[in-house]
Amino acid sequence: MLLLVKVxxxxxxxAGVTTAAVVVASPDTPAGERAVVTHLxxxxxxxxxxxxxxxxxxxxxxxxxxxxxxxxxxxxxxxxASAHLAALIPVGTPVRLEFDRERTDGYGxxxxxxxxxxxxLVNAEMxxxxxxxxxxxxxxxxxxxxxxxxxxxxxxxxRGLFSAEVxxxxxxxxAATSAAVAEALDPASRPPGASxxxxxxAIALAAEALAAARTLENAFAVAPAGIVSLVFTPEERGRxxxxxRGIGESAQQGSDDLADxxxxxxASEEAARVAEEQRRxxxxxxxxxARMAEERRQAQLAEERRQAAAEDxxxxxxxxxxxxxxxxxxxxxxSPAAGGDPYPGYTGPRCYAxxxxxxxxx
Numbered sequence: 001m002l003l004l005v006k007v008x009x010x011x012x013x014x015a016g017v018t019t020a021a022v023v024v025a026s027p028d029t030p031a032g033e034r035a036v037v038t039h040l041x042x043x044x045x046x047x048x049x050x051x052x053x054x055x056x057x058x059x060x061x062x063x064x065x066x067x068x069x070x071x072x073x074x075x076x077x078x079x080x081a082s083a084h085l086a087a088l089i090p091v092g093t094p095v096r097l098e099f100d101r102e103r104t105d106g107y108g109x110x111x112x113x114x115x116x117x118x119x120x121l122v123n124a125e126m127x128x129x130x131x132x133x134x135x136x137x138x139x140x141x142x143x144x145x146x147x148x149x150x151x152x153x154x155x156x157x158x159r160g161l162f163s164a165e166v167x168x169x170x171x172x173x174x175a176a177t178s179a180a181v182a183e184a185l186d187p188a189s190r191p192p193g194a195s196x197x198x199x200x201x202a203i204a205l206a207a208e209a210l211a212a213a214r215t216l217e218n219a220f221a222v223a224p225a226g227i228v229s230l231v232f233t234p235e236e237r238g239r240x241x242x243x244x245r246g247i248g249e250s251a252q253q254g255s256d257d258l259a260d261x262x263x264x265x266x267a268s269e270e271a272a273r274v275a276e277e278q279r280r281x282x283x284x285x286x287x288x289x290a291r292m293a294e295e296r297r298q299a300q301l302a303e304e305r306r307q308a309a310a311e312d313x314x315x316x317x318x319x320x321x322x323x324x325x326x327x328x329x330x331x332x333x334x335s336p337a338a339g340g341d342p343y344p345g346y347t348g349p350r351c352y353a354x355x356x357x358x359x360x361x362x
Contacts, residue, residue, distance in 0.1 A: 032096045032097055032098040032099075032115070033050055033096070033097045034050070034094065034095075034096060034097075035048035035049060035050045035055070035057075035094070035095050035096070035097055036048060036049045036092065036093070036094050036095070037089050037090065037091050037092060037093045037094075037095060038054060038091060039091065040082065040085055040086050040089075040091065041056070042064060042066065042067045042078070042081065042082050042085075043064025043065065043067075043078070043081025043082050043084065043085050043126060043131055043132065044058065044059045044062050044063060044064040044081075044085075044123075044126065044132065045057065045058050045059070045109070046059075046085070046089070046114075048095065048097070050097075055110045056108075056109045056110065057097065057109065057110050057111075057112050057114065058105055058107075058109040058110065058111055058112075059112065059113070059114055059122065059123045059126070060100055060111050060112060060113055060123060060140055060142065060143050061113075061123055061134060061135060061136060061140070061141065061142070061143040061144045061147045062123050062126055062127055062132035062133065062134065062135065062147055063132065063133045063135045063227060064078070064081040064082075064085075064126060064131055064132045064133075064227075065077050065078035065080075065081050065131070065161075065227050065228075066078050067079060067081075067082055075226065075227060075228070076161065076166070076168035076169060076227075076228045077131055077160060077161060077166065077168065077169070080131060080160070081126065081131040081132070084126065084129050084131050085122070085126060088116070088120075088122055088125055088126075089114065089116065089122055093116070094117060095114050095115060095116060095117075095122070096114075096115040096116075096117075097110070097112040097113070097114060097115075098112060098113045098115065098142075099111065099112050099113070100113075100139075100140040100141070100142040100143070101138070101139050101140055101142075102138060102139075102140050105137075111140060113142065113143045121143060121146055121147075123143050123146075123147055124143070124146040124147045124149070124150040125150065127147045127148075127150040127151040127154060128150035128151075128153055128154055128159075129154060129159055129160050130151075130154035130155070130157075130158075130159030130160020130161050130162045130163065131160045131161065132147070132151070133151070133161075133227050133230055133231040134147045134148045134151050151231070155232075155236065158171070161227065161228060161231045162231070162232075168228065169228060170228055170229060170232065170237075170240055171240065173216055173219075174216065174240055174243050174244055174247070176212075177209075177212045177213055177216045177244070177247055178243070178247050180208070180209045180212055181209045181210075181212075181213055181247055181250055181251045181254065183205065183209070184202070184205040184206040184208070184209035184210075184251070184254060185206070185209075185250065185251075185254035189201070189202040189205065190202045190258060190261055194261075194265065195265055195269065196262050196265040196266045196269060199258065199261060199262050199265060202258060203258060203259075203262060206251070206254055206255045206258050207255070209251050209254075209255075210248075210251040210252060210254075210255045212251075213244070213247050213248040213250075213251040213252075214248060214251075216244045216247065216248070217241075217244050217245060217248045219244075220237070220240065220241035220244050220245075224237060324349060324351070324362065325351055325352045325356075326351050326362075327349055327351040327362025328349050328350030328351025328352055328359050328360060328361065328362040329350075329351035329352050329353040329354075329358070329359055329360050329362075343360075343361060346361055348361055348362070349361070349362040350362060
């Protein structure tokens, strides 16, 4: 009885050189078949021509992001995965198909490892680009070791789904959120002495960054789902989760510091407002007191002018009276007739002599 033996040999690439993965079939594995690529469906499915018949091939031990379909929308790097497969085996490329225990899946597709003429396992090359997740369905694990080794290389090099420069990947989301938090916490956005109004843009930016950080943390708090998350090992995912928590803590601390800065600015502005109101009140009171003093001074001047005018008028009347008395005083050189009135019936002005006892017509 022959023993079942499966040997997977992965020749890892160095310094960017494309590598090959060679898989030796076990004695109970069907021999390979020659085929020609006729159509590329997505990153893990293609059509080939085998001796004049068309077969749809589902590559074993990998799962690539979906492009579009009746039950799934496009996933992160779905188009890139399709494009990469098209670059590896364009339509018209001769390939060799090798099989595992199960020849077809529930959809009637042929399950196979796809090799190029130079011996490269296309299944593994998709993983090496970071565009495929290693999977094992049932007992079909023949190509899993080289696929897994290629996936580890992609993870180490930060390719495809492991890239921090691709926005939709987990590392990309961590990097983008980290950058947003760093921008929100930039000291230049809240210079010393900034008013609360000047801090409003920084507040909005910090709130957005904190919300993004919390969303990222929550994404790691649930069970992984979807190729973007499942492509990572628990340890890798744990490291990313730690980074997300650190980003969230930084965002929270920065938001708290900004809230303190805003509170300080508002307290300072309130104190300045109160001080200004008090200054204006003092100024208004001083101006009122000055007006009242001026009004009193003007009133005093008016009274002094009135009294001076009255005094002038009194002196004028007194002078007039003196002149009238002088005009009415009797002439001392003339004497009245003995025993009679010297001015009988006189009704004109009289001028009195000194002492006011005698008078004369004026």
